[in-house]
Amino acid sequence: MRPARRGLVDGQTALVAALLALLLAVLVLPPLYLLLQGAVTDAAGALTTRNFATALGGRLFLDSLVNTVLFAAGSAALALVVGTVTAWIVERTNTPLKGLAYLTTVISLGTPYVLYVGAWLLLLGKAGPINQLWREWTGGFDPLINVYSLPGMILVEGLLWSPLVFLLIGASLRSFNPELEEAARMSGAGLWRTIRRITLGLSLPAMLALAMLVFIRAFEAFEVPALVGMPGRVYVLTTDIYQTMRSMPPDFGSASAFSVIMLAIVLVLLLFYGRLSRHAERFATVTGKGFRAKRLDIGWLRWPAAAILLVNFLVLLAVPIAMLVWASLLPFYQPLSRRALGLLTIANYRTVFAAEFLPLALNTVLVGLAAASAVILLTLFASWLSVRRAPGGWLAERLAMAPLVFPGIVLGVAVMQIFLRVPIPIYGTLWILIWAFIISYLPYGMRYSASGMLQIHRELEEVAAISGASPLTRLRRIVAPLLGPSLLAGWLFIFLLAARALSLPILLAGPRSQTMAVAMYDLWSNGQGTELAALGLLWTGLMTLIAVIFYMLTRRSAAGAAHN
């Protein structure tokens, strides 16, 4: 094993590693430096501990911290359960209605969170159909369900993240050698035992990694804490930072101190995660041996499984969309009633087409294209170096994963400060958005390419190396094609993520570089909610189209990769 490992590393690799590490360092380190510096200095630039005292001394800091942990853990658990169950049913069994799960995922990935959260609030909020019926029944103002609470936040955030889990777990389940499951069945193991010991056992590293990812992202989430939590006075760390940043003049010091505290917590989580995935090689399932992906026959259980897919589709897609369609046809939002039926109008659609939304759409698509392409390229190299344990690979991985510590809002401020200081005139242009998005989405690119990379056994590359292929040739001819499905899925995901992101662009978008999500947030906070619904539906339609095209590409290349 030792000589072969050394054989995979040479001068070319070292050069690639050095360049990559430099590039990643230029992207990732300045915002980190600014936050650390901001946390320990006052406005005049003198060293101080006052920022930490302000951040930690607030009487509600502990409350916020506890809320944040509960919120993140609850959301991660819910997302993992919903996403994994759906992914397993879809990828590994012969259940009908699989199309619904793809449809749900693809559309939900194209939907800006502002719109999604808004739709669920219409459904579950005090004016939603459920509480409306209850109020009519009781005659009082008190709602049956209070969505503006910690459980409400967990429900919405968990559901929001479940399509991501579905997509990522699905990718690893798809490239899973069914011989292992078949062997277990042939050795007399029942269905549940096979799932538990083989499927879950082999997916465990991927699932733990994902749980950590969702936990961290929920830890840093902003939309749900702001739209669902704050009205119910449930504060988490990000909303605390936000409040600090929103006071006049903005308190960059305390916000930085908060961010540094979050950074420390996330760092601990990441170290823990690194320990977990150290022996990942044991789980490599794409080897030099050919296999045909075959699905498990689960017999009559197909029908309850199909019912799960149907409920998932209704909750994640059909009902929110229905709520939005209803809202988009009203001049101002009203619950369903005969009186409201008399108000129906297509005025919102007319406004959306008349107003200057086309440049916004173009901006958004451009930013998404550029950010996704750059991230995938960078992380392909980074994950290859890291998984193959090349020198510098560890550094590249750490650097690429580091942006996980940035809440979008804080990264927005940090990137803004950078370009206000350095004489590169991209402030207020699309370039600053692209720059920030690349930093923010590096960890996603890493998850996609590294989790795919972990499944490609090194023996394939070792054979190529023995045949005289250089490292870059091996990357191009062996690794990249095999990774194709993962990379495309990652690209698609990052594109859609960038297209709907809010907390990052909201502070960076200039007057002529606004993105769709920022415009939607403006509509929402300006009380143009029904216009938002109309615009949101049209935009989601467009994004869905893009998502479907790329999804089909992904599927085809996945099939292609299995045949070759």
Place this chain on the structure above:
Amino acid sequence: MRQDRTHWHAMLLTLLLAGFAGPARAADPALVAAAQKEGQVVWYTTQIINQLVRPMIAGFEKRYPGIKIDAVRANATDTAIKLLNEGKAGRAQADIFDGTSTVVPLKQAGLVMRYVPDSAKALPASYVDKEGYWAATNLYVNTPGYNTSLVPKGSEPRTLADLLDPKWRGHMAWGSTESSSAGPGFIGTLLADQGEDKAMAYLKRLAGQKLVNINLSAREILDQVISGEYPVALQIFNHHAVISAKKGAPVDWIPLEPATGVLSVVSVTKDAPHPNAAKLLMDFLIGKEGQAIYRDTDYLPADPAVPPTVPKLIPEIGKFRARFFTPEETAAGMPHWMKIFQELFR
């Protein structure tokens, strides 16, 4: 000095051209020509897009063809932060901005141009900055509003004491932003009206009513009242309730005393990339044509010669007591009001 000369030229030219320009007072043609050469103006606004900004843009672009307005809407604090940052970097993006008190810190940071157009002469003295950095476009009056389907007319809370009725516990919303049209503005008004001790005693009791803090504009909070999320909201803009009720929404405002009165003021940025177009837009907003658009969109125009469509929205005419704050007074009081808000209502 140069500004004074331009100003003098403008007056002379206005006099000369008055005969040709028709009834509307014409802006300095040199300014118009320079503005048209710039071709665009970036307006950072806190006004509501679909109610006011769109009609205003349409009116301006029709009046001055060839000048395009890029309007960017954000709340006051976000706008101020953006302007501060752009100023710090020496990369101003905005030409003109409005708000109720954000001009004050920006003025202190040296980011505001000392400019008030001629059209501001029609305004009362208190509606124009004595130092010459801002002038008012319109008045805001913040009062409670309520959903008339959920709360039958006559049973709405009409006094401060009514707000303490247990039946409203947990059912009143207000904004949590650092703004006069949010919780802190309500607190500041009460402090000014009743004195520190009496106001604090009342606010402590009000805190027991578990008000719902919403981190959105007062316009959106009123929309949530209309949709039935909350029966009552405090510190909404009273003219917004009128605008929505006209469209058929089940909503009305309450002349609860003391109401809050503030000015929406407009300023040109110091390093505006399109300074002439900015001056021209400021002139238009304050001038008769702009004021007529404020009136026609059911806002409260600053120019006393342009009465609002619903006069009783104005405290003096509607006969309800209000406390007025200049931008400077709001900016000075806000840290204290915000502190009380955080302590009692967070």
